[in-house]
Amino acid sequence: MPWEFAIPDALARETQIAASRAAFPPMDSEAFAGFYERSSRPLWAYLVRASGDPPLAEDLMQESYVRFLCAAHAPSLAAEGEVAARLYLFRIATNLLRDHWRRPRAASIDEIPEEFFAVPGTEAQSDSRAVLGPALKQMKARERQLLWLAHAEGYSHRDIAVVMGLAAPSIRLLLFRARRKIAKLLRVQDARGGRVL
Secondary structure: OHHHHHHHHHHHHHHHHHHHHHHOOOOOHHHHHHHHHHHHHHHHHHHHHHHOOHHHHHHHHHHHHHHHHHOOOOOOHHHHHHHHHHHHHHHHHHHHHHHHHHOOOOOOHHHOOHHHHOOOOOOOOOHHHHHHHHHHHOOOHHHHHHHHHHHHOOOOHHHHHHHHOOOHHHHHHHHHHHHHHHHHHHHHHHHOOOOOO
16 A cells, blocks of 8 residues: 555654754754844845835744744754755745735725825935835736845845745746836836836
């Protein structure tokens, strides 16, 4: 029977994982503090740009770290290095963001953008945010994620595929389309005198 052979294979795999964990124990508090310090700002920036919602980004970032620490198969800094750990962390955050989007939405005052309550003339936005912000808001969430991971984080196509759970060969085409779309939006914005239509 096929199921009889699956038990020893699964047991061997669990034994191998346990042995690798013994050789490279989970992060201690000092190692995690350093990892958090180096990765929290990029992760938060990614979540803000992908979601367009800073409070949500903060919540998802914290949940990502909790899940990272609780994951049985999380990459160890000592064993697989910080790059693998960061990719795994970004993958967790991407999955949490997808789960958030799939949930039914309830109307709330918290969903009203802070700009609605701002006093005119008091905004202190940087030029890049003022130029890119309206264009990015017109793009799909996945397009914003692709652009952020490629340009702000500097991830390779293979790394983006890992983070987003997509096939690596499709990343090149998806990034090409996202770049072309934002370029078109920025040209329209420039032609209209700074407003994206």
